[in-house]
Every structure is written in structure tokens, then in C-alpha cells.
Amino acid sequence: MAIAMRVRAGSGEIKVLMTHPSENGLRKDAKSGQLIPAHFVKNVVVAVNGKTVVDGQWGGGISKDPYLAFKVKGMKAGDKVTVSAEDNTGDKGSVEATAS
Amino acid sequence: MNRHRRTFLQGTASAGLIATAIAAGLLKPGQVLADWNATGFTATKPADALAAIGASGAAESKDIAIKAPDIAENGAVVPVEVVTTLPNVDSIAILGEKNATPLVALYSLTDFDGMLATRIRMGQTANVRAVVKAGGKVYTAAKEVKVTVGGCGG
Numbered sequence: 499m500a501i502a503m504r505v506r507a508g509s510g511e512i513k514v515l516m517t518h519p520s521e522n523g524l525r526k527d528a529k530s531g532q533l534i535p536a537h538f539v540k541n542v543v544v545a546v547n548g549k550t551v552v553d554g555q556w557g558g559g560i561s562k563d564p565y566l567a568f569k570v571k572g573m574k575a576g577d578k579v580t581v582s583a584e585d586n587t588g589d590k591g592s593v594e595a596t597a598s
Numbered sequence: 599m600n601r602h603r604r605t606f607l608q609g610t611a612s613a614g615l616i617a618t619a620i621a622a623g624l625l626k627p628g629q630v631l632a633d634w635n636a637t638g639f640t641a642t643k644p645a646d647a648l649a650a651i652g653a654s655g656a657a658e659s660k661d662i663a664i665k666a667p668d669i670a671e672n673g674a675v676v677p678v679e680v681v682t683t684l685p686n687v688d689s690i691a692i693l694g695e696k697n698a699t700p701l702v703a704l705y706s707l708t709d710f711d712g713m714l715a716t717r718i719r720m721g722q723t724a725n726v727r728a729v730v731k732a733g734g735k736v737y738t739a740a741k742e743v744k745v746t747v748g749g750c751g752g
Contacts (some may be wrong), residue, residue: 510711522719524698540634551708557639559694559702561675561717569711 501591508598522558647701659737679715696724
């Protein structure tokens with residue numbers, strides 16, 4: 499299943515929000531008492547006009563529905579921002595936006 | 599090639615494997631995701647995690663500020679913002695020092711402009727630590743966050 503995500507870019511700042519359970523593999527199901535298998539985003543890459551500005555690795559300690567925001571130098575209105583991500587099960591997602 | 603970044607990432611997959619994957623159409627050039635630092639992300643002690651990402655011996659720095667709540671009612675979602683005035687930032691790592699696996703995030707950065715924010719899980723009251731590589735040196739700062747309901751299960 500593709501990883502759903504949104505990206506906003508403008509005023510030198512990029513914000514990424516994903517929809518993902520981000521299970522670290524340590525939590526137990528409240529009903530069954532069984533461990534919930536690990537399921538979390540491992541890699542996230544953000545590029546501006548094709549140039550990678552953030553190459554991120556995440557562990558199970560990232561919260562549910564992962565969020566990343568950062569400031570980047572030199573981004574202008576009209577720049578193309580792309581985000582791609584992959585989780586530990588091989589699911590992938592990507593999204594594009596134009597900086598305002 | 600950015601030497602510091604390469605050292606920090608400590609890649610393990612061979613370039614040949616990646617080239618094969620590109621040839622097979624599995625990965626498009628430009629979309630190749632970084633290797634995942636399994637040693638760092640599965641380490642159970644902060645010092646071991648920092649060693650795995652090549653960030654041992656970091657110097658405490660006043661040029662790094664960590665913005666996080668003093669008290670987090672819900673350890674499952676703790677907002678953490680790292681603000682630094684250090685120039686030439688190559689990478690930032692974020693750790694929850696008492697988490698089962700302390701290393702939470704590791705970012706290689708280009709054209710970074712001083713602010714990065716993310717949300718992490720914390721199992722209990724602990725220091726949130728940021729480790730910043732800039733200009734070939736390693737700097738760090740920490741802030742204690744009191745957690746009233748842990749977010750890491752158990």
C-alpha cells in the first residue's frame with residue numbers, strides 16, 4: 499500500500515506530513531496481548547528542483563503519522579519540491595508540490 | 599562527494615547492488631533512498647547509537663537549541679524542534695535517551711537553514727538529545743522532557 503503524504507513549501511520552509519501507523523514493534527495489542535509487528539517509515543528524501551536537501555532515516559521512535567519540517571536556503575516560489583519515502587515493509591510513497 | 603556525509607551515513611549496501619537495482623528498473627536514478635543505519639537504529643544505549651553513526655565525542659554547544667515541551671502528557675507524540683546557528687550543517691540526529699532504541703531520526707542535510715522539526719515517541723521522562731555535525735565537527739545539546747504517559751508500549 500502506498501504511503502500517503504502531503505507536502506507544503508514556501509517562505510524557505512518545507513513541511514511534510516505522512517499517514518502511517520509507525521509501529522515500533524514493541525507495543526502490545528490491548529485485546530490480544532500480542533506484540534504489534536514493527537511497521538514504520540525508514541527513509542524519507544526531500545528534493546528541491548531535483549537536488550536532495552534532506553536525506554532522512556527514521557527508527558521506530560518516530561511518532562504515528564510522521565511529521566518533518568525544516569528550513570532550506572535559496573528556495574524560491576515556483577521551485578518543485580518532491581518527497582519520497584519507504585517503510586520497513588517495502589511500501590513506498592511520493593508527492594510533489596510547487597513552492598509558493 | 600561530501601566526505602562527512604558519507605562517513606555519517608556509514609552505508610552498507612554495495613554500489614554494485616544499487617547499480618543492479620537501477621538496471622533492473624527497481625530504482626530510478628535520483629530516487630535512490632539512503633541506506634538505513636541498522637546498527638544505529640537498533641542500538642539500545644545512546645553511546646552505542648552515536649558510535650554507529652560516527653558521532654561520538656560530541657561537544658556540548660550553546661549554538662543548538664531544542665524546543666520541546668517541559669512536560670509531555672502523551673509520550674506517543676512529542677514535538678521536537680532543533681534550531682541551530684552553526685554554519686555548514688551536514689547532518690542532525692535526534693535521540694530519546696531512555697527509549698528502548700534511543701536513535702529516532704538521522705538527517706543528512708544540504709542547504710540547511712537552521713531549523714528542523716519532527717515528532718517523536720518517548721517511553722519515559724528523559725533527555726531529548728540533538729547531535730549536529732557541522733564543518734566536520736560534532737556538537738550536541740539536550741533538553742529534559744517529563745513524560746506522564748509513555749508512548750513506546752511495554
